[in-house]
Amino acid sequence: MLHLAVQNLIRSYQARGHLLAKTDPLGLTFAARWLLKAHSAPVDLKGVNCKLVARELGTILGDEHMDMTFELPHRTFIGGKEESLTLREIISRLEKVYCQSIGVEYMHLYDPDSLQFIRERLEVPGCFEKTVEEKRLIMRRLTKAVFLEKYFATKWPAEKRFGLEGGESMIVMLEEIVDSSTRLGVESIVMAMQHRGRLNMLVNVCRKQLTDIFAQFKPMEPKEPGSGDIKYHLGTYIHRFIRKTNRYIKVSMSCNPSHLEVVSPVVVGKTRAEQFFKGDNNGDKVMAIIMHGDAAFAGQGVVYETMHLGELPAFTTHGAIHIVCNNQIGYTTDPRFARSSPYCCDVAKCVNAPVLHVNGDDPEAVAHVARLAIEYRCHFKKDVVLDLTCYRRFGHSEEDEPMFTQPFMYKKIRSMKTIDQIYGERLKAEGVVNDSDIKGWEKEYMDTLNKHFELAKKVTKLSIMDWIDTPWTGFFEARDPKKIEETGISEATISTISKHFCKPPEPWAFEVHKGINRILLNREKMVKEGIADWAMGETLAYGSLLRDKIHIRFTGEDVERGTMAHRHHVYHHQGVDGATHRVLDTLYPDQAAYSLHNSSLSEFGILGFETGYSYSSPNLLTIWEAQYGDFADTAQPIFDTFICNGESKWVCQSGLVVQLPHGIDGAGPEHSSARVERYLQQADDDEDLIPDLDEKDMALKQLRAANWIVCNVTSPANYFHLIRRQIALPFRKPVILMTPKVGLKHPFYRSPFKDFLPGTSFRRAIGDTGPASKRPKEVKKLIFCSGKVAITIDDLLKEKKLQDKIAVCRIEQLYPFPYDLVLKEFCKYDSAKVFYCQEEHKNQGPWLFVKVRLENLFGKKIGCISRPASSASATGIKWIHAKELTDLKNKIIEL
Numbered sequence: 001m002l003h004l005a006v007q008n009l010i011r012s013y014q015a016r017g018h019l020l021a022k023t024d025p026l027g028l029t030f031a032a033r034w035l036l037k038a039h040s041a042p043v044d045l046k047g048v049n050c051k052l053v054a055r056e057l058g059t060i061l062g063d064e065h066m067d068m069t070f071e072l073p074h075r076t077f078i079g080g081k082e083e084s085l086t087l088r089e090i091i092s093r094l095e096k097v098y099c100q101s102i103g104v105e106y107m108h109l110y111d112p113d114s115l116q117f118i119r120e121r122l123e124v125p126g127c128f129e130k131t132v133e134e135k136r137l138i139m140r141r142l143t144k145a146v147f148l149e150k151y152f153a154t155k156w157p158a159e160k161r162f163g164l165e166g167g168e169s170m171i172v173m174l175e176e177i178v179d180s181s182t183r184l185g186v187e188s189i190v191m192a193m194q195h196r197g198r199l200n201m202l203v204n205v206c207r208k209q210l211t212d213i214f215a216q217f218k219p220m221e222p223k224e225p226g227s228g229d230i231k232y233h234l235g236t237y238i239h240r241f242i243r244k245t246n247r248y249i250k251v252s253m254s255c256n257p258s259h260l261e262v263v264s265p266v267v268v269g270k271t272r273a274e275q276f277f278k279g280d281n282n283g284d285k286v287m288a289i290i291m292h293g294d295a296a297f298a299g300q301g302v303v304y305e306t307m308h309l310g311e312l313p314a315f316t317t318h319g320a321i322h323i324v325c326n327n328q329i330g331y332t333t334d335p336r337f338a339r340s341s342p343y344c345c346d347v348a349k350c351v352n353a354p355v356l357h358v359n360g361d362d363p364e365a366v367a368h369v370a371r372l373a374i375e376y377r378c379h380f381k382k383d384v385v386l387d388l389t390c391y392r393r394f395g396h397s398e399e400d401e402p403m404f405t406q407p408f409m410y411k412k413i414r415s416m417k418t419i420d421q422i423y424g425e426r427l428k429a430e431g432v433v434n435d436s437d438i439k440g441w442e443k444e445y446m447d448t449l450n451k452h453f454e455l456a457k458k459v460t461k462l463s464i465m466d467w468i469d470t471p472w473t474g475f476f477e478a479r480d481p482k483k484i485e486e487t488g489i490s491e492a493t494i495s496t497i498s499k500h501f502c503k504p505p506e507p508w509a510f511e512v513h514k515g516i517n518r519i520l521l522n523r524e525k526m527v528k529e530g531i532a533d534w535a536m537g538e539t540l541a542y543g544s545l546l547r548d549k550i551h552i553r554f555t556g557e558d559v560e561r562g563t564m565a566h567r568h569h570v571y572h573h574q575g576v577d578g579a580t581h582r583v584l585d586t587l588y589p590d591q592a593a594y595s596l597h598n599s600s601l602s603e604f605g606i607l608g609f610e611t612g613y614s615y616s617s618p619n620l621l622t623i624w625e626a627q628y629g630d631f632a633d634t635a636q637p638i639f640d641t642f643i644c645n646g647e648s649k650w651v652c653q654s655g656l657v658v659q660l661p662h663g664i665d666g667a668g669p670e671h672s673s674a675r676v677e678r679y680l681q682q683a684d685d686d687e688d689l690i691p692d693l694d695e696k697d698m699a700l701k702q703l704r705a706a707n708w709i710v711c712n713v714t715s716p717a718n719y720f721h722l723i724r725r726q727i728a729l730p731f732r733k734p735v736i737l738m739t740p741k742v743g744l745k746h747p748f749y750r751s752p753f754k755d756f757l758p759g760t761s762f763r764r765a766i767g768d769t770g771p772a773s774k775r776p777k778e779v780k781k782l783i784f785c786s787g788k789v790a791i792t793i794d795d796l797l798k799e800k801k802l803q804d805k806i807a808v809c810r811i812e813q814l815y816p817f818p819y820d821l822v823l824k825e826f827c828k829y830d831s832a833k834v835f836y837c838q839e840e841h842k843n844q845g846p847w848l849f850v851k852v853r854l855e856n857l858f859g860k861k862i863g864c865i866s867r868p869a870s871s872a873s874a875t876g877i878k879w880i881h882a883k884e885l886t887d888l889k890n891k892i893i894e895l
Contacts, residue, residue, distance in 0.1 A: 005060040006070045006087065010094065012054040014076070014119070015107040017098025018357060019052050019342075023389045025361035026412050029328065029335070031103070031342035053099075061087060075116070077123035097123050101365035103357035108349050114380055118354060121372045130364050135432050138172055138363045139423060143441045144204050145171040146420040151449045152199070156217050158399070164197030165393035167325055168419050169366045173388060174205045176370035177289065177321060178249060182242045184378040186287050188250040188274060192267035193291040194260045196325055196392070198253075201291075206253050208236045210452035212466055215459040222462040235469030235650065252469045254612075255650040257641035260296040264306040265605045266642060269612025270470065271317040276551070276593075277617060283318025283381050291323045294344035294387075295330020302637075305605025307351045310383045314555065314597035315609060318381035321373055322348065326360075327392040332405040345385050353383040360390030363423050391416075464651050472653070475618045479730035482697055487724040488758035489544045497543035497587060498527045498536060498753075505581045511574040512581070519568060530753045534744045535566045537716025540756055541723035543584055545621055546591040550727055553595040553613055555606060556625035556659075560598050563627050563661060566744040569596050603635040607658070611642050614656040618732055621723070622656050629660030629674020629738065630873065643734045644682045644707060655732035657723065662712070662738035663788040664839045664867075668876035673840060675873065676786075676814070679710045679736040680849040683815040687852045693820045699764065702816035704731060710815040712738035712787035712846075714766070717751035718812055721762035738787055748791045764818035765811050767825045770797075772807035780895045781806045782825065782832040783865070784854065786814055786846050789839040792885075793892055800893050807832065814846050817853050826858055834858065837865040837892060844873060865891040 019032040032052050066088040072079045078093040079085055085093070098104065106118045121127060130138070145168035152161055164170060181189060193201060202208040216234075237252035254270065256263040271288040280286050290306070297303050307322070309315040324345050330338045339346075348355050354376065356369040366388065373384045391413055395402035402410045420438075427433045502524040504512055526533060532540065542552055557563075560570035573579035584594050599606045607624050614622035626632045632639070639658075646652040660674035684707040691698050703709065713719050719739075726735065743749035754760075772779045783806060785793060790810050797803045809825040811818065826834065836854065838845040847864055854862050867884050875881050 002060070002065065002068070003070060005056045006090065007073050009054050009056045009061065010073065010076050010078075010090065011107075012056065013094040013098045016053045017094065018103030018105050020099040021103030021357060022100055023103045023357045023359045023387075024328070025359055025389065025416070026328070026391055026409065028409065028412065034336075034342040057091075075119070077120050078125070080125040093123075093125070101359040101362035102369055104354070105343075105349065105357070106354040109352055109354060111380070114354070114376075114382075117376060117379060118372070121375070128364065128368055130367070132432050134367070135364070135427055135430075136437075138367055139420070139427055139433060139438070140441050141172050141175055141204070142168060142363060142420045142423055143438070144445055145169075145200055146418050147442060147445050148200055148203055148449070151446075151453075153398070155214075155453065159217055160397045160399060161199055162195040162197070162397055163394070164200040165418075166413070166416075167197060167327060167360055167388065167390035167392070168200070169360045169363045169390065170197055170323070170325055170388055171200060171204045172363050173323065173366050173370040173386065174201065174289075176367045177374045178205065178240070178251065179242055179244045180371050180374045181287065181378070182245040182247040182249050184374065185284055186249065186378070187285040188278075189252070189287055189289055190267050190271045190274065191251065191253045191289045191291070192256060192263040193253060194256070194293045194296065194325065195258070196293065196327070198256075202234075202236055202253060206236050206251050207238050207240055210449065211455045211459065214453055214456035215462070218456075220460065220462040222464055234467040236467055237469050237471065254469050255467070255646075255652065257649075259637045259641055260293055261300040261302045261306075262608065262637045262641050264290050264292075264302060265309070265608030266612035266615075266638075268306055268309060268315070268317055268320065269609035269614075270616055271320070271612075272315065272609070273553075273613040273616030273620075275317060276595075283316075284378075286317075287377065288317050288320040289323065290320055291325060293330070294324055294326035294328065294335070295333065295338050297322075297324050298339040298341075298344040298347070299330065302604045302608070304347050304350075305602045306608070307348065307353070307383060308600065308602075309605060309609065310351055310353075312600060314595070314599070315606075319377040320383050321377055322353070322383060322385045324385065324387045326387050326389045328389065329392070329406060329409070331396050332402075334406070343387065345387050348383070348385040351383060353385050355385045355387060357387040357389060360388050361419055361422055363419065468651055470615050470652070472618050476731070481730045482700065483730065484700060484725060484761075485728035486758055487721045487728050487762065488760045489540070489756055490758065491753075493544055493547065494540060494753050494756055497540050498532075500543075500587055501536065501539045501583065502527055505571065510571065510579070510581050511576075512571045513574055516568060516571060526750075532716045532720075532751050532753060532756070533566075534716050534719065534740060534749050535562070535568070537720045537751060538567065538723075539569075539584065540716075541720040542594065542621075543587050545724065545727060546584065546594055547588050548727075549590075549592045549619075551592045551595070551620040552623070553610065553620065554623040554625070555595075555597050555599045555610060557599055557601055557627040557631075559625050560596060562744070563625075564741055564744050569594075603631055603633075604638060607632070607635040607638045608642070611638055611646075611654060611656055614654040614732075614734075615646075615652055618653070618655065619727075620655075621726055622654075623659060624656070625659035625739070626661065626674070628671045629662045630670045630672065632658070632660055632674065639679070639682070645684075647733075648684070648707060653732040654734050655726045655729075656734045657726060658734065658736050659739045660737065661741050663741045663743070664874050664881075665742055666878060666881040667874070669872040669874050673844065673873035674738050675844070676710065676712065676736075676738055676840075676846055677844050677848065679708070680815055680846060683707065683710065683849075685815060685817070688856060690819055690857060693823065698820060699816075699818075703729065703733060706733060706816045708734040708736060708815075709813065710736045711813050713812045714740075714743065714787060714790050714810050715749060715751045715755070717755035717760070718763055718766075720751075720756055721760065725762050740788055743788055743791065746791055748794055762813075764813040765809055765821035765825070767809050767821070767828075768807040771804040772829075775804060776807070776828045777831060778804060779807045779829045779832045782829040782834050783808050783837045783892070784811055784822065784825075784835070784850065785809075785837040786811045786850075787839075789837055792839065792889065793837065796889055796892055802893055802895075805895060806893070811846075811850065814849065817850075819853070819857055822854065823857055833863065834860070835863040835865050839888065840866060841868060841870040841873070842866045843869040
């Protein structure tokens with residue numbers, strides 16, 4: 001009975017000892033106090049007496065058992081080489097391990113080996129001890145971290161920089177991770193970080209030149225065009241030599257906007273891409289470190305959206321290290337009003353990650369958990385979370401007054417010594433360092449700071465290019481900047497890919513769904529007629545790029561078969577669970593990899609991941625397809641902070657293609673509109689500036705100047721050329737593409753194979769080729785439109801026999817706007833009334849973007865044919881939908 005109680009006591013400390021750990025340098029918060037208050041229980045935190053940790057004490061085990069000897073169970077290492085200890089010694093050792101500066105949450109892990117791995121690095125007596133050299137190195141690192149912030153504060157007292165004061169041991173943590181990772185074989189670390197302490201990290205971990213950092217503090221004209229960004233959002237990359245291990249490691253810090261967590265999935269995507277290109281299938285060489293703020297980690301859903309990708313085969317990076325810079329406050333909100341659980345990182349437990357809480361004012365404990373974390377990640381290839389509990393010495397920023405909102409906390413903070421003083425006194429007491437050592441290190445670093453401060457005075461122009469975090473070495477130099485390479489393909493290539501796409505797997509080897517066989521027979525019939533539908537247009541685009549050694553990554557919630565079941569690039573065996581046939585993986589023996597994967601039901605996280613993936617190289621095509629275009633709403637911060645303006649802020653180019661199924665078909669307000677107006681409103685274009693239409697390279701110049709490309713194409717051939725153009729351009733731009741729903745299988749959205757041949761190219765606008773174009777003087781009405789409404793117009797004109805009276809021009813590329821082609825159509829039908837027609841509501845869709853450009857170009861007002869203005873993107877009532885459609889049709893044929 002007593003032995004069982006002792007076993008339970010040990011297990012209780014392992015599971016709940018962290019509740020009593022002294023991880024807060026301010027001594028204000030204990031997890032146990034939080035829980036007891038929540039249960040309205042008396043707050044008793046006298047070590048072993050806390051009933052939250054060990055109920056056996058004071059019940060089964062009392063004072064009379066303290067000097068009894070008990071055999072230790074195999075699931076603990078507290079005995080070291082001893083197999084039994086007295087109860088008093090057992091409790092003492094458990095308290096030292098679990099209730100001091102480190103609090104460990106790991107008993108929720110499913111894998112027993114993980115538990116033993118962590119215990120061995122925490123419980124073995126003496127495992128926390130550091131050598132004299134290690135202690136002196138920690139002291140030097142603290143000196144640099146503290147004195148850099150002091151220098152900033154002295155030289156630029158009025159500047160906002162989100163300094164690391166109060167959390168300087170973060171530098172010790174990161175340096176230990178970098179050192180240990182090189183020992184464990186890691187060659188590249190991709191980092192994401194919030195703004196607090198970023199400048200210190202850039203200098204002391206990423207080894208950014210101090211001159212560059214100091215120069216950022218003064219107003220300077222930039223060398224390159226672009227909007228740039230504030231200094232504590234910028235990134236960098238470097239190949240660092242680590243003296244400790246005699247090895248090089250690449251460290252890159254990703255640029256990050258002020259949406260603190262939006263960078264998390266982006267960095268995971270970049271890491272996955274780098275692993276792919278290095279052939280690092282197990283994450284041995286490339287690793288992500290993601291740093292978070294405490295309030296952001298607890299409060300922002302994208303943290304979970306990122307972490308839950310950790311074990312998904314198509315998204316895993318084989319473990320990331322998450323570091324929470326926990327300054328115990330979110331802007332001005334106390335934790336008690338910011339989260340519903342004791343710790344800011346409790347969300348990590350739902351993805352089976354160990355959480356290591358550590359007191360930021362105990363640098364040796366910080367270094368210890370850092371080493372444990374990197375060893376755990378490299379051994380198990382799983383996520384691990386470090387909760388660095390610290391504080392911020394000043395307010396939210398250096399100009400803030402924290403006493404307004406946290407008077408009690410800041411009275412305590414103002415009495416605190418800086419971490420270098422605390423640790424220096426400890427080392428002096430141990431005889432490890434003396435005053436002259438410390439003064440020498442301080443002087444050495446101050447001399448370095450002063451030297452670079454003087455050098456920074458000589459910098460006269462700001463270079464955004466100095467802050468690139470993922471350089472594309474040699475890409476731009478190897479391309480002709482004035483040329484778009486050929487996008488057409490040969491008849492032989494069309495034949496190879498189209499026949500392959502129609503061929504089912506051998507029935508004896510793979511049982512496909514009967515519906516697939518019907519689809520393949522229809523495809524085969526079309527191929528014989530020399531016709532491509534949308535699915536074939538996609539396949540010809542992807543297949544030809546794979547042949548050209550362009551790696552394609554294509555993800556979304558329903559991409560393998562396509563939301564409307566048109567694509568079917570992956571067949572599922574009808575008799576064997578999990579067996580699949582990936583159609584385009586076997587096109588050519590030496591083709592590039594086609595990473596087509598259904599994703600989890602996440603838009604923010606997955607789009608962020610694919611955006612990061614697209615940054616990694618210019619020689620790949622990354623596509624994200626929303627299940628319906630409306631669903632991209634929940635990924636809006638990625639569009640707003642990375643895709644739309646990443647190049648302008650950080651010189652980060654991306655060839656990402658975002659496919660948004662769009663079309664008002666009566667499916668209701670959340671399955672209709674991809675909100676094209678949002679993406680057009682974010683186009684960096686002046687509606688009053690019409691380009692020189694006679695310039696030979698006008699279309700290419702427009703593309704180069706654009707922040708992104710917004711299209712709504714109406715033919716498979718045009719889709720094909722658009723996709724291939726992404727790689728053919730001498731630069732990279734994101735594409736926002738409204739893709740069809742009805743058009744996927746509609747005869748209007750068909751193209752002859754001749755439209756895919758060499759010499760053909762992407763058509764930015766498609767003019768009328770019917771009877772109206774033969775007798776333009778007799779045309780009464782010229783309708784410009786974009787996307788699926790062209791089907792409605794075409795059907796209507798045929799039905800009413802108005803093809804000679806009404807001409808139609810489809811604007812395929814809405815931005816950059818095809819002024820030259822549009823003007824050509826306008827001049828052709830110079831006596832016709834001009835309208836823009838859209839199926840969207842008048843306050844939505846492309847109308848407001850197109851209207852002003854057409855009117856500026858034509859010098860006259862044009863009419864609008866659309867649904868009436870609405871707050872919703874579409875009705876969900878069939879009767880209203882039918883009435884709106886009838887009204888729209890009547891306006892189209894009205895002469």
